[in-house]
Amino acid sequence: MRPNFNPKSIRKTVIEMAYAGSTVHIGCALSIVEILAVLYRQFLNYPNNDPLHVDRDYLVLSKGHGVMAQYACMRELNWLPEKAIKDYFSNGSELKGLSEFGVPGLEVTSGSLGHGFSIGVGIALGAKLSNTNQKTYVIVGDGEINEGSIWEGALFAAHHQLKNFTVIVDENGLQALGYTSEILGLGSIESKFASFGFEVLSVDGHNEIEIHSALNQLQNSLSSKPKALIAKTIKGKGISFMENDNIWHYTRLTPDIYALAIDELVRNDL
Amino acid sequence: MRNALSACLIGAARANEKTILLTGDHGYSLFDEFRKYFPNQFINAGIAEQNMVGMAAGLAKKGFLPVVYGLSAFVPIRVLEQIKIDICYECLPVIFLGDGAGFTYSHLGVSHQCNEDIAALSAIPNISIYSPADRFEMKFVFESALQDKAPSYIRVGKCDLGDIHDCTSELNEQPLLNVRKGNNSSTVFLATGSMVKKTIKLAERFGNISVYSVPKLKPLDSKKLLVKLEQFRKIVTIEEHSIHGGLGACIAEHIMRSDPKKIFSIGVRDRFSQKCGSYEYLLKEAGLDEESMFASISKFLEE
Numbered sequence: 001m002r003p004n005f006n007p008k009s010i011r012k013t014v015i016e017m018a019y020a021g022s023t024v025h026i027g028c029a030l031s032i033v034e035i036l037a038v039l040y041r042q043f044l045n046y047p048n049n050d051p052l053h054v055d056r057d058y059l060v061l062s063k064g065h066g067v068m069a070q071y072a073c074m075r076e077l078n079w080l081p082e083k084a085i086k087d088y089f090s091n092g093s094e095l096k097g098l099s100e101f102g103v104p105g106l107e108v109t110s111g112s113l114g115h116g117f118s119i120g121v122g123i124a125l126g127a128k129l130s131n132t133n134q135k136t137y138v139i140v141g142d143g144e145i146n147e148g149s150i151w152e153g154a155l156f157a158a159h160h161q162l163k164n165f166t167v168i169v170d171e172n173g174l175q176a177l178g179y180t181s182e183i184l185g186l187g188s189i190e191s192k193f194a195s196f197g198f199e200v201l202s203v204d205g206h207n208e209i210e211i212h213s214a215l216n217q218l219q220n221s222l223s224s225k226p227k228a229l230i231a232k233t234i235k236g237k238g239i240s241f242m243e244n245d246n247i248w249h250y251t252r253l254t255p256d257i258y259a260l261a262i263d264e265l266v267r268n269d270l
Numbered sequence: 271m272r273n274a275l276s277a278c279l280i281g282a283a284r285a286n287e288k289t290i291l292l293t294g295d296h297g298y299s300l301f302d303e304f305r306k307y308f309p310n311q312f313i314n315a316g317i318a319e320q321n322m323v324g325m326a327a328g329l330a331k332k333g334f335l336p337v338v339y340g341l342s343a344f345v346p347i348r349v350l351e352q353i354k355i356d357i358c359y360e361c362l363p364v365i366f367l368g369d370g371a372g373f374t375y376s377h378l379g380v381s382h383q384c385n386e387d388i389a390a391l392s393a394i395p396n397i398s399i400y401s402p403a404d405r406f407e408m409k410f411v412f413e414s415a416l417q418d419k420a421p422s423y424i425r426v427g428k429c430d431l432g433d434i435h436d437c438t439s440e441l442n443e444q445p446l447l448n449v450r451k452g453n454n455s456s457t458v459f460l461a462t463g464s465m466v467k468k469t470i471k472l473a474e475r476f477g478n479i480s481v482y483s484v485p486k487l488k489p490l491d492s493k494k495l496l497v498k499l500e501q502f503r504k505i506v507t508i509e510e511h512s513i514h515g516g517l518g519a520c521i522a523e524h525i526m527r528s529d530p531k532k533i534f535s536i537g538v539r540d541r542f543s544q545k546c547g548s549y550e551y552l553l554k555e556a557g558l559d560e561e562s563m564f565a566s567i568s569k570f571l572e573e
Contacts, residue, residue, distance in 0.1 A: 091547035101360050107331075109355050118321040119356055122328020129290075129310075130332060149352075152318035156325065159316075 003076035005037035013072035021089030027236035027248035029069040051104040062116025063141035064099035114147025124165035143175025157226040158197025166227040172235040193228035205231025271429035274405030278412040323352035330362035342368030342384040372510035389515025397421040403466035427464035450481035534570040
C-alpha cells in the first residue's frame with residue numbers, strides 16, 4: 001500500500017531527525033514538505049517501489065539542504081530503516097546533511113547549489129534521446145537560482161524542448177543571510193522562467209490541492225516547453241515559531257524546543 | 271594530432287551509439303566529420319560550461335558515455351567543482367578533453383592559457399589524467415580512457431609538433447615510454463605532452479641521455495615507475511605546466527613515498543570521505559587522528 005505522505009508526519013520526521021542528529025537546515029526542509037508529498041503521492045513513478053528502478057521518474061533535490069524532508073518521505077516508502085532516522089549524523093552512518101548519491105532515492109550529490117538543475121537537464125535529455133516517458137522533477141530554492149548555472153541549464157532545456165523536465169522553485173523568500181529580495185532581488189521568478197521559454201504556473205506551495213492541480217496541468221500540456229512551477233512557501237512552515245525565522249537555517253534543537261515543536265505537530269493533528 | 275583526436279571520437283561514436291560528444295561552442299572544424307556522420311550524437315551546449323558538465327553527469331546516469339570537449343582553460347578549470355562533485359564523486363564514465371593546454375593560445379593571453387589543469391585535477395579522486403605527446407599516444411590514451419568507463423581527462427596541448435613514436439602498437443601500459451635511447455646510466459629526462467619532442471632534441475645536446483614520455487600522469491604505477499628510475503641519480507622532468515602539481519611534482523611524490531628518508535607526508539590520500547560522522551570521525555577515516563598519525567610517524571622514524 002502506498003503511504004499517504006501526511007505533511008504532519010513528514011514534518012515530525014524532520015524534527016525527529018534534526019533533534020537526533022543535532023542538525024541545522026530545518027526551515028528549508030519544512031518549506032518543501034507539501035511539494036514532496038504531492039510528488040511522491042501522485043506523480044513520481046517507481047515501479048515495484050524500487051528507488052533504483054531503471055524506468056523510474058527522477059526527483060532531483062537540487063537544494064540539497066532540504067534533504068531531511070526527502071528522508072522523511074523515503075521513510076514513509078520504507079526505503080530507509082528506522083535505525084537510519086534514529087542514528088542520524090552518528091559516526092559511520094549513511095545519511096548526510098545534504099543530498100548525496102549512494103542512498104537509494106537520492107539522485108544527486110547537491111548542496112553546492114546550481115548543480116542538480118543541470119544534472120536534471122542531462123537526465124531529461126537522456127530520457128528524451130532514449131525515447132522513454134520518464135519525467136524529471138528538480139526542486140531548487142529561490143536563493144539557489146542566484147547561481148548562473150541554473151540559467152545556463154534553463155536556456156538549454158528550452159532550446160532542446162525538454163518537455164519531460166519540470167523545475168519546482170521553492171520560493172520561501174529567504175536565503176542564508178536574509179531575504180532574497182534584499183540580497184540579490186529576483187523580481188518575478190515566473191516571468192524570468194517564462195522569458196527563458198518555460199511553461200510556468202505559480203501556486204501556494206503548502207496547498208496540496210493547488211500543487212497537484214498545477215502539476216497535472218503542466219504534465220498534460222501539449223506544449224513542448226519545459227515546465228516551471230513556482231511554489232510560494234514559508235521557510236519553517238508548520239512550526240509556528242520557526243515560520244519565516246531564518247535562525248532555523250542555523251539553529252539546533254534543544255530538548256525544550258524539540259518538545260515544543262513535536263507538541264505543536266501532534267496537537268494540530270487532533 | 272587533431273586528426274587523430276577526430277578519428278578517435280568518430281571511432282567511439284561508431285562503436286557505441288551511446289557515445290555523445292558535448293562541446294561548449296568550441297572546436298571549430300574539429301568536429302566537421304563527426305557531425306557529418308553522427309549528428310545525433312553531437313551536442314553544442316552553448317557557451318555554458320557549468321551546465322554542460324552537469325548535463326554530462328545526467329546523461330551518464332541515463333546510460334550514455336559523454337565526451338566533454340573544451341579548452342583546458344575552461345574544462346577543467348572553470349568547471350572544476352562540477353567535475354569533482356557531479357562526475358568524480360560518483361565515478362561516472364565521462365571523458366574530458368582539454369584542448370589548447372599550456373601556452374598553445376600564445377597570442378590570446380592568460381585567459382586562454384592553461385598551466386594548472388593537471389595540478390587542479392590531481393587532487394580529485396577517481397579521475398585518470400592523460401597527457402599524450404603525439405597522435406599515436408592520443409589514440410592509445412583515448413582507448414584506455416574509453417575502456418576505463420570512469421572519469422578521465424585528456425590534456426591536448428600544442429598538437430602540430432609531429433610524431434614521437436612510429437605507431438600505436440609500440441606503446442604499452444608502462445608508465446614511462448622510451449622515446450630516446452641513451453647509455454647514460456646516471457641521468458634521465460622525463461617529459462610529457464608537448465614537451466616530449468623538445469626534450470628529445472635537448473637530450474641530444476647532453477649526449478647519451480635517455481628520454482621517456484609519460485602519457486598517463488594519474489594513476490601512475492608506482493612500482494613500475496620506481497623500478498625504471500632506480501638506477502638514475504639525477505632525474506630531470508620537463509612539462510608545459512606549472513611545476514606545482516604537474517609531472518615533476520608527481521614523480522617527486524612517488525619517489526619520496528617509496529624512500530621516505532627526509533619527508534613523510536601525511537594528508538588525505540586521494541579519496542572522498544565515505545560515511546557521515548563528526549569532524550573527528552572523518553579525520554580518523556582519513557588517518558588524520560592523533561593515534562593513526564602517531565603510529566605512521568613512529569613507523570617512519572624507525573625505518
